[in-house]
Amino acid sequence: MAPAIPTDRDLRLDLFRGIALWLIYLDHIPSNIVAWITIRNYGFSDATEIFIFISGFTAAFVYGRAMTDYGFIVASARIEKRAWQIYVAHIFLFVIYMGQIAYVARGFQNPLYAEEMNILEFLQQPDVTLVQALLLKFKPVNMDVLPLYIVLMALFPPALWLLLRNATVALALSVALYALTWEFGWNLPAYPSGTWFFNPFAWQLLFVFGAWCALGGAEKLHGLIHSRVTLGVAIAYLVFAFFITMTWYFPRLAPLVPKELADHIYPIDKTNLDVMRFAHFLALATITVYFVPRDWPPLKSAWFKPAILCGQHSLEIFCLGVFLAFAAHFVKVEISPGIPMQIAVSVFGILIMVGVAWLLTWYKEATARRTAKRAADQTTALAGGEE
Amino acid sequence: MKRAMFGLLAVLLAASPVSAQTDPVPAPPAPEADPCEVPAYILFGEAKLDHVKKAVDEHKKLNILVLGSGSSILPGTDGANKSYPGRLEQLLQKRFPAVEIKVAAVAKPRLTAADMNESLEKVLLDRKPDLVVWQTGTVDAMRGIDPESFRTSLDEGVDQILESGADVILMNMQYSPRTETMISLSNYSDIMRVVARDRGVPLFDRREIMRHWNDSGNFDLNLATKDVTTAFKVHDCLGQALSSLVIDAAHLNGMKPRPTQ
Numbered sequence: 001m002a003p004a005i006p007t008d009r010d011l012r013l014d015l016f017r018g019i020a021l022w023l024i025y026l027d028h029i030p031s032n033i034v035a036w037i038t039i040r041n042y043g044f045s046d047a048t049e050i051f052i053f054i055s056g057f058t059a060a061f062v063y064g065r066a067m068t069d070y071g072f073i074v075a076s077a078r079i080e081k082r083a084w085q086i087y088v089a090h091i092f093l094f095v096i097y098m099g100q101i102a103y104v105a106r107g108f109q110n111p112l113y114a115e116e117m118n119i120l121e122f123l124q125q126p127d128v129t130l131v132q133a134l135l136l137k138f139k140p141v142n143m144d145v146l147p148l149y150i151v152l153m154a155l156f157p158p159a160l161w162l163l164l165r166n167a168t169v170a171l172a173l174s175v176a177l178y179a180l181t182w183e184f185g186w187n188l189p190a191y192p193s194g195t196w197f198f199n200p201f202a203w204q205l206l207f208v209f210g211a212w213c214a215l216g217g218a219e220k221l222h223g224l225i226h227s228r229v230t231l232g233v234a235i236a237y238l239v240f241a242f243f244i245t246m247t248w249y250f251p252r253l254a255p256l257v258p259k260e261l262a263d264h265i266y267p268i269d270k271t272n273l274d275v276m277r278f279a280h281f282l283a284l285a286t287i288t289v290y291f292v293p294r295d296w297p298p299l300k301s302a303w304f305k306p307a308i309l310c311g312q313h314s315l316e317i318f319c320l321g322v323f324l325a326f327a328a329h330f331v332k333v334e335i336s337p338g339i340p341m342q343i344a345v346s347v348f349g350i351l352i353m354v355g356v357a358w359l360l361t362w363y364k365e366a367t368a369r370r371t372a373k374r375a376a377d378q379t380t381a382l383a384g385g386e387e
Numbered sequence: 388m389k390r391a392m393f394g395l396l397a398v399l400l401a402a403s404p405v406s407a408q409t410d411p412v413p414a415p416p417a418p419e420a421d422p423c424e425v426p427a428y429i430l431f432g433e434a435k436l437d438h439v440k441k442a443v444d445e446h447k448k449l450n451i452l453v454l455g456s457g458s459s460i461l462p463g464t465d466g467a468n469k470s471y472p473g474r475l476e477q478l479l480q481k482r483f484p485a486v487e488i489k490v491a492a493v494a495k496p497r498l499t500a501a502d503m504n505e506s507l508e509k510v511l512l513d514r515k516p517d518l519v520v521w522q523t524g525t526v527d528a529m530r531g532i533d534p535e536s537f538r539t540s541l542d543e544g545v546d547q548i549l550e551s552g553a554d555v556i557l558m559n560m561q562y563s564p565r566t567e568t569m570i571s572l573s574n575y576s577d578i579m580r581v582v583a584r585d586r587g588v589p590l591f592d593r594r595e596i597m598r599h600w601n602d603s604g605n606f607d608l609n610l611a612t613k614d615v616t617t618a619f620k621v622h623d624c625l626g627q628a629l630s631s632l633v634i635d636a637a638h639l640n641g642m643k644p645r646p647t648q
Contacts, residue, residue: 108565110611112617113563116563119529142571185535193530262584333565
């Protein structure tokens with residue numbers, strides 16, 4: 001039996017995905033003082049976890065309904081279409097990146113950085129570089145999340161099929177794949193060497209867990225999440241993570257971490273979604289769900305509207321954010337690298353993201369109203385919205 | 388990093404231009420200010436250089452080997468003298484005239500940590516250093532070497548040097564604002580920090596030190612130039628900072644307190 005999928009959209013997902021997109025943007029601007037407000041500085045996990053979890057949740061929410069209504073083939077086709085869109089977006093960003101690099105390469109020389117400038121060698125063999133980028137093996141700085149998302153989406157149909165039939169088995173298989181990945185060191189190869197920065201075999205756990213929560217798992221966890229014991233454990237873990245993180249910035253605190261503990265937890269592996277990171281995300285999510293109920297009134301307030309709008313157009317806003325981060329770095333290098341400029345590019349970037357999200361919403365609603373006038377019956381069936 | 392946090396707090400709380408008291412980054416440095424100045428929070432660590440102390444105190448000899456890649460070299464006929472290994476030798480010699488000090492640089496562009504590891508055994512036998520300054524990380528980050536392999540190379544290399552009886556200082560990457568969106572360094576510098584901590588050896592945080600010099604206006608590291616003058620000055624400062632780390636971590640006699648403390 002297919003589990004009942006809730007029909008209305010949970011605004012909390014849009015809100016937190018929107019905030020995650022802002023944080024990813026801030027973190028992507030190199031040497032940006034405003035990035036000190038982002039969560040990665042105060043614990044183990046960062047905005048990537050939020051983004052992947054919510055993407056899994058919404059993908060199951062939208063395509064799960066499509067799969068129960070139209071069957072496996074049609075829903076799979078829609079999922080693959082989405083994966084293709086993300087792929088095209090990634091390649092588009094790659095072209096922008098190449099443009100920026102080529103510009104910088106032309107004007108820059110400094111004997112101090114002779115070694116670093118070797119990075120531009122890939123411009124001399126565009127054939128190899130472009131093919132490797134198309135194969136998703138060559139991934140420049142800050143362009144690792146979309147390839148992960150592409151792989152997760154492209155392989156989502158069978159996972160969704162199983163989730164709809166037996167969610168527990170699907171989640172168990174996902175955990176098993178994660179465990180085997182840690183055991184055997186599986187990962188996809190990268191160019192020119194090494195492996196993917198975000199290992200899809202490990203990060204699928206978060207995506208599938210998000211999907212599992214969307215398809216009734218969250219209901220099952222309701223009692224657990226809303227117990228005071230769980231809340232206490234979550235808060236304790238966040239405090240612990242905060243303390244450990246502080247020892248990275250204030251080396252004088254480092255000796256306070258016992259060597260045995262340090263041996264046990266370090267290194268905290270982002271590539272393979274370290275258990276410490278996953279647990280940190282769970283703790284954050286637990287506290288959020290505990291204090292922010294689905295019908296929390298401020299969710300409808302104007303204050304949260306900008307983040308919600310961004311979260312509702314996640315792919316476009318994510319890509320825009322990557323582009324804006326390149327642009328921000330460019331402005332810092334060419335005009336001024338100082339703190340006022342760092343604050344300015346951070347604020348303007350987010351304002352641009354909000355503005356574009358607002359335009360996209362306006363356009364979508366305007367066209368939807370037209371369509372609704374013409375064919376009142378058909379739209380309700382097909383308007384899946386963005387996952 | 389701490390400086391950045393204070394700076395941010397100051398900006399957020401005061402909502403006004405950062406006051407001189409809370410912001411340790413004055414806009415243009417006063418003419419008499421030392422451009423090589425390094426805040427105490429960057430030169431850190433409990434790690435000691437016991438072997439260096441013994442070599443200096445007992446044998447009146449100190450043989451230092453700089454093992455590195457392209458960023459330990461400067462071009463030109465004067466490059467060897469003006470690069471930080473050369474400056475380190477001159478500064479230490481001046482400071483300890485009675486000690487015979489030798490700094491040899493074995494550095495070639497494009498070497499990864501694993502590449503340097505391969506020749507390590509032979510280099511240690513040939514040179515018999517008391518201290519190895521191991522500068523690495525940049526090339527590994529540029530090539531996207533698997534972080535696990537990078538860590539293994541560091542672990543093995545550091546162990547091999549320690550087993551030979553010498554002390555080790557790990558030196559991480561340069562701060563290079565132009566290439567920040569092209570080379571992702573953080574993961575690799577984190578690994579170097581973990582290894583230094585794990586093996587109890589000092590880490591010379593070249594990246595944070597140079598970032599500080601850039602952000603406080605001592606040097607404009609964005610500058611596009613063919614001229615080698617700035618590079619010479621930066622390496623002079625790196626040599627000074629490195630020599631104070633050596634003196635400090637080895638508890639060498641007659642040590643003056645750090646200028647910033």
